Amino acid sequence: AQKVTQAQTEISVVEKEDVTLDCVYETRDTTYYLFWYKQPPSGELVFLIRRNSFDEQNEISGRYSWNFQKSTSSFNFTITASQVVDSAVYFCALSDDPTGANNLFFGTGTRLTVIP
């Protein structure tokens, strides 16, 4: 069974602080894909990153970075020097499909509030 756990329900940080959002997953598949999405107050989910199970390289994109560790089944997301515009709900998700189109399992989300 697929399962994604985001233990942090809500996090508040002061602007310019770094923050890490945790994601732990469970799957029996050997090939799988992990995703992070951002949901701003408007409600529309915005794709941030996809990582396949064979690629444990960490990734950095501007202020965002992701740490994928198969040994601990974790795919954590760090925002460096947070900004008010980063305030949103962030979802980690898991699929056996590279697009995630035909069965995407979401975590419960972490609401990040960045205080100016």
Added chain:
Amino acid sequence: KAGVTQTPRYLIKTRGQQVTLSCSPISGHRSVSWYQQTPGQGLQFLFEYFSETQRNKGNFPGRFSGRQFSNSRSEMNVSTLELGDSALYLCASSLATGTGGNTDTQYFGPGTRLTVL
């Protein structure tokens, strides 16, 4: 390029009624997926359509159904509405080539917020 559009954006219905929601994917996208988001259950996959065929379905009762037209537009229908069906319904479209290329990801619409009274 226009994004995914969903209509209507807001809807109020009463128990027992039925409702149809519409989703227009990004031009060229053949896959449309539907999700239900509620405070209690979070984001849950409903079903996915590709080239007018349902490829996968989540764990929802038969009251939830959908279809896809030849132009890739999709509709989902909920019959005999229950209070618990109140939710944000999101649709997403993708190329779904299966290769996982950089541009082959899901793009979400703004959602339809359904309130059942």
